[in-house]
Amino acid sequence: MSRNPRQRELITLAVVAAALAALPLFVKDVYLQNVLILTLMYAALSQSWNILGGYCGQISLGHALYFGIGAYVSTILFTKFGIVPWFGMVVSGGLAALMALILGYPCFRLRGHYFTIATIVIAETAYLLFLNWDWVGAALGIQITMRGDNWLNFQFARNKLPYFYFVLVFACVTWLVTWIIEGSKWGYWWRAIKDNPEAAESLGVDVFNSKMAAAAVSAFFTAVGGSFYAQFVSYIDPESVMSFQFSLLMALPAVLGGIGTLWGPALGAAILIPLTEFTRSYFGGSGKGTDLIIYGVLIMIIALARPEGLVSLFSRRASKQAAP
């Protein structure tokens, strides 16, 4: 009994990934390809956020900090020191994880809203600092000069497919990490902490170190996403990679899809991101705010009608935040 549901989940991933991998054969429109890439990116980012927020229950609304670190560190290494983004990705991931641990030390003593507000405030501080720091370009940010299409530099001027495949793999990796965690000791500990930290302690769970581990893993992958994004858009500035809006956008797919579930973030991203992009394209241009209204209403409806997330519509098993 214990193996099958878990194996089924893996098979589902394989099928979905294969289907997605074949998509570029049918989807040639650049705009749509763009939307796909963004959707996958947010799925991965939200999955990373979910590790700390959904599984461990520590709601961070300051994850833009790690995304920004990812974007800036790899970009600076690339533009100022000529270090390839692949290496930059790993470095920024490590740095972000380290940052998460350092910040976690004081922050995890905070509970609930105090913790969330601390995350917002820390990210805002970083945002303001970067906005005024000339070495990183301040408000103007950094432009990554195109040196020609090339996997080593992970740059492609017109062809979106390499980015697509990278982000597809990235999303699968974050999914797998979540899947592994779900079945491991950490997964149980984190969920126990989320539901009732005192009871978890009485059962021998090291709450503090568990939170730290969740934070580090979450931060690492979020930063990698940031590095990817920098290479994808070739231009970064504090507004686009470190703002509060971004932090929210990382959490939202998980909340809508199903917080603390395996497929929630992906499902949420699959619905939210295309919707955001399309409403912005068709309605946002007018400056009338219609896109915001639609967006906001959608969030409210899902939050109120389906707090467990959209995942719960698919199967009662999938919505149970449990394992085998």
Place this chain on the structure above:
Amino acid sequence: MTTEIIIQSLVSGLLTGLIYALIAVGLSLIFGLMDVVNFAHGEFLMIAMYATFGLALGVALDPILSAPLVAALLFSFGALVYVGIVRYAMRAKANLGMVQIFATFGLAIVMRGLAQLFFTPDYRSISNTWTGGKTLELGGIFLPMPQLVGAMISIFAFVALFFLIKRTDFGKALEATREDAGAVALVGINKNHMFTLGWGLGASLVGLAGAVMATFFYIYPDVGASFALISYVTVALGGFGSVFGALVAGIIVGLIEAITAMLVPPALKSVGIYALYLGVVFLRPRGLFGSL
């Protein structure tokens, strides 16, 4: 940097701080009552400012005069938000914390969208107000009238609030619901009525603040966002649920902001507040006066 400039800054900061306190106290009240953080709080401020603007434009009512009206308007709005939205959010069996965050956050976005739709993104301001543009000179210190009057209104509101909570039956019922919402039915208090009134009261306070702000701040759809974070930080600093904490924290935040502005480039003035918040909660994880 002369002493005069420093004192001037601090006094300014104090006045601003009192107004921050007024903005924040409604949020703290609602949280203390039912454990819900209203993520649309900034937008409540925004529509209060627009309402004030509308009244000034439509019936030539000075903001100071329309303040009670705006407060009453926001009272109904707050009550409506509870009855129409928050009540449902609180029924969630799972992830209660997330549900209310995102339900109110969704509301915030919708409100901003609607404001953009109906009022356009243009910046507005009210001209020809009683206090607008005037300053009071006191011993070499120049006190801008709008902020000064605003601070006085804030103090008045706090005093009234203290009286309301400590001396009236309603206030006692509110306290009782705060302590144990589940049990108050036993003493004849309708929990839902209390929550509705609580939201109304909290919203009316931010309504007052909006009317005050409209006398010296630009009015535009996203204005709430700028003050929202300061409100949350103020409330958290003072301790969620503590009215007195909101007052003290508001003043502190105003002062710190003024001090920081003297030391660093203006764009970074909020950093001082953020650092203060972090410093305080690391030492007192429940804020200065929080008990929850």
Place this chain on the structure above:
Amino acid sequence: MSQKVMLEAQHVSRRFAGVLANDDVSIRVERGEIVGLIGPNGAGKSTLFNLIAGALPLSSGTIMFDGEDVTSLPATKRCARGIARTFQVVRSFESMSVLDNVVVGALVRTTSTRDAHRKAREILEFAGLEHRVDAQASSLTPSEKRRLEVARALATDPKLLLLDEVMTGLTPTEAQKGVALVRKIRETGITIIMVEHVMEVVMPLVDRAIVLNLGRVLFEGKPADAVRDSNVIGAYLGERHRAPSS
């Protein structure tokens, strides 16, 4: 290294903002005993429980567990040493299944989730909840949740089990089943301390009764003697609590 004395609290005190919730409390519990910790409301029973479990730090005194001084150990480490507890207000992991709740407890002793699952099933069967294994914890009845709390604590392989008012609010039939479970637990060699209000249930069950009042130990001895002791009766007078003469 089998000690006869499982737990020894020596001159334990706990102060809360001026109030002395536990005042110079010294108790001793021997291996394999079932000890009842009783007393009127506000006597300091829950405080003492929390002190033993490590959920609260002591203001003064020491706590010796199985020959080791655990006074400065936090709750997580005490659990690893063998002290498990339930909570007065049930604290189940609502979003997790019954099985997973118990698995969390089992993971103290093993890193393999597979072994933890197996152990959890055994414990659930022992506790009589095997029919609810896959149910979500939030859907259990109150008495089932109590049982789950106990099962979860048992999964940590404790030497000492602290039961906080597990019998309160149960119907007579449920209480009887509860008593049977407690006896079954003792038979496996676990020492038990129970805080209780429901006298009729507790008195026949425990080997020894320790009565607390106003933070101090009022009486220690056989349950039958406890109910006859004039000090104890006096402490309870306001509640008119009478245990059946046994």
